[in-house]
Amino acid sequence: MAEILVKRASPIQRLSHWIHMVSFIILALTGLGLYARSFFGLTGLFGGVDMSRTIHHYTGIVFFATTFIIFFQWAQAITARGEDSLVDVVRSYLDHDFHAPAGKLNFGQKMFAWFAFFGGLVMGLTGFAMWFPFVLGRGLQQWMYFLHNAFFVGLMLFILVHLYLGTFGNPGSWRIMVSGTVTKAWAKAHHPKWDAEEV
Amino acid sequence: MAGKMILIDTTKCTGCRACQVACKQWNSLSAVATRNLGTHENPPDLAYNTYTKIIFSEVEKNGELAWYFGQHRCMHCEDAGCMKACPVPGAITRDANGAVVINQELCTGCKYCVFGCPFNVPRYDNKNAEGYGVDKAFKCTLCFDRLAMGEQPACTKTCPTGALFFTEKAKLPEIASSAAQRGLKVYDGGSLKTNVVFLLKGEPEEYGLPAKPAIPTPTFLWRTIMKPLGIAAMVAGIFGVIAHYSYVGPKDIEEGDGKGGKH
Ligand code: HEM
Numbered sequence: 001m002a003e004i005l006v007k008r009a010s011p012i013q014r015l016s017h018w019i020h021m022v023s024f025i026i027l028a029l030t031g032l033g034l035y036a037r038s039f040f041g042l043t044g045l046f047g048g049v050d051m052s053r054t055i056h057h058y059t060g061i062v063f064f065a066t067t068f069i070i071f072f073q074w075a076q077a078i079t080a081r082g083e084d085s086l087v088d089v090v091r092s093y094l095d096h097d098f099h100a101p102a103g104k105l106n107f108g109q110k111m112f113a114w115f116a117f118f119g120g121l122v123m124g125l126t127g128f129a130m131w132f133p134f135v136l137g138r139g140l141q142q143w144m145y146f147l148h149n150a151f152f153v154g155l156m157l158f159i160l161v162h163l164y165l166g167t168f169g170n171p172g173s174w175r176i177m178v179s180g181t182v183t184k185a186w187a188k189a190h191h192p193k194w195d196a197e198e199v
Numbered sequence: 200m201a202g203k204m205i206l207i208d209t210t211k212c213t214g215c216r217a218c219q220v221a222c223k224q225w226n227s228l229s230a231v232a233t234r235n236l237g238t239h240e241n242p243p244d245l246a247y248n249t250y251t252k253i254i255f256s257e258v259e260k261n262g263e264l265a266w267y268f269g270q271h272r273c274m275h276c277e278d279a280g281c282m283k284a285c286p287v288p289g290a291i292t293r294d295a296n297g298a299v300v301i302n303q304e305l306c307t308g309c310k311y312c313v314f315g316c317p318f319n320v321p322r323y324d325n326k327n328a329e330g331y332g333v334d335k336a337f338k339c340t341l342c343f344d345r346l347a348m349g350e351q352p353a354c355t356k357t358c359p360t361g362a363l364f365f366t367e368k369a370k371l372p373e374i375a376s377s378a379a380q381r382g383l384k385v386y387d388g389g390s391l392k393t394n395v396v397f398l399l400k401g402e403p404e405e406y407g408l409p410a411k412p413a414i415p416t417p418t419f420l421w422r423t424i425m426k427p428l429g430i431a432a433m434v435a436g437i438f439g440v441i442a443h444y445s446y447v448g449p450k451d452i453e454e455g456d457g458k459g460g461k462h
Contacts, residue, residue: 034286034309036426049287049307050334093443096450133310142314145284146421153429157436164440171451189452 004184006199008176016069017177023063024159027123030056031152060127067120071113077104078113083193086111093165104194112162119155122147202277202297202368203346205355208398209406210383211362212268214239214253221357222251225342245271247324250339251354254407268362269406273320273339274393275299280414281338283422284315297368297394298341308334315418317391317409341394368394388412 009017030052033043046052071078080103088100089108100106105113126148133141166173172186187195223230231242231249239255254269279299285291290305291312301312301321312321313336321338342352350356355365366374375385378398386397391412397403403410414423 036430037286037288040286040288053307053309092450094447096448133314138314138319142415142417145311145314146417146425149421149425149429153425153432156429156433160433160436160440164443168444169440169449171449183452185452 005179005181006184006187006195007180008182008187009180011180013070013073014177014180016066016073019062020066020070023059023066026059027056027063028152028156030059035149035152057127057131060124060131064120064124064127067117067124071117074105074113078110080104082107082110099189099192101193102191104191104198106191112158115154115158116162119151119158122151123155126151202295202394203341204297204366204368204371205275205341205352205395206364206366206374206398207270207395208362208364208383209268210381210398210400211360212253212270213360213362214255214268215359216241216253217357217359218270218354218363219249219251219253221353222339223248225345225353226250226340245320245322245338247322247326247335247337249322250337256405256407258401258405260401265401265405267401267405269397269408270363271318271320271407272395273299273341274318274388274391274395274412275339275341276317276388277392277394278390278414280315280317280391280418281312281321283414284311284418286311294343294346296341296343296346298343298346300340300343301336301338303335303337306335308336310336312336315415315422317388317412317414371396374398 029042030046032039033041033046033049033052040049043049043052046055082101082103082105084100084102084107086107088098089102089106092098092100092106093108102109126144129136129141129144130148133144135141136144166177170190172183173190176182184195184199187199222228228248228250231246233242236243240252242249242252245252251270251272254267254271256267256269258265258267275293275297276299277293277297279291279293281301282291282293282299286309287305287307289302290307291299291301293299308323308325310323313323321336323336325334342350342354345352351365355363358364371385371387374396378385381398383398383400384403386399386403386406386408387393388396389412391414393412397406397408399406399408413419
């Protein structure tokens, strides 16, 4: 049976997301090398600690910029009021027969989007402060390290879930990153309101 | 710990600054062009080429003027904020004498130590004016290289009045009780257990020392709390995802059915 395909992401949206993802992975690996002395070996992947840090700094600019680009590309869907709740979303993760009455984005995805935006903002601002540490003054600067670290952990946890749900957790989702399309069945199951109203 | 310490009896200091000169000489540190800052203090601040500096402090006490001499320098903490903050293995180490030393060969210039220090001591330099290394942090080494040869630090060796005195850390209780008899306060960094110990007549702040020295709160939260917690959380997250995949499984949408997946 021929698959009915539904368009979900434009080429520009996909390109932005790829850049965001690759820059995040580079930032996470170069950052982890400094996170703990036991992870220091990771800096070897980038030709030593000095180069690893330089790569971190400039990749940070790319990541920071795409954080905004992606948020505005999806702003309408992120801010749209949905009919589903957090309870629905959690239930749909645990019960395969249940589908949250989600619009283009479900409640969990919206939460993730807000956190990715806010987290990217904090990582960028604290990161630039760490790049040029003699601007803010000693007392404030000391907090920048803590915040960069705490939001790093927060982002890693959210990204882990995001990555899982976008690949192994929900077969048929990854193709959005490749071709920008999903199957009609996928749309109907995961985003019934979106499927009914917009597709 | 069979450590050593520098004892600074501030009542014996005359502000001659021979220690500053001896320090520069032993460590081959260049002089700093300066100007009149309205005080005898000179150079203006610690720097990549100034590891120690005498503080001249004028305090009014009950209508009388007191002139105190303090010293701004690395305190060689046993619980060192710079070491907590440093991300590079081996870039800051502590030797058997208790000297906390930055190894510029390994230092990557991240400046974490600059902000992790409770006493605002390490200085970052990027100019490499005299070939000390670009993009590195610098501070007093307790002359660990002299100690290794059985010598004492350059500053204590040179001090003409005995205000700077190099001795065994184990002597501290004894020194403390005789200082108490003289009405002096012992300043040993509290829980940081510094290997540089002051005997003070006035309050610590009057010597440019923090009254309650501690690892800065954000540095403590970052390195002591968040770092291990973060690793635990990330590992737990990975296991959580694997558990979901194993026990709940992927949500497979079968073409055409539009409903449930794997049962
Ligand atoms: C968005 C712009 C960003 C900038 C400008 C930036 C900048 C920095 C800077 C300057 C440092 C200090 C070390 C050094 O000087 O090399 C640092 C450390 C670090 N960064 Fe970033 N960063 C950014 C984003 C990120 C992101 C998105 C992540 C996570 C994926 C991340 C993870 C880390 C980690 C783990 C550390 C080690 C610090 C620690 O021990 O807590 N950074 N970053």
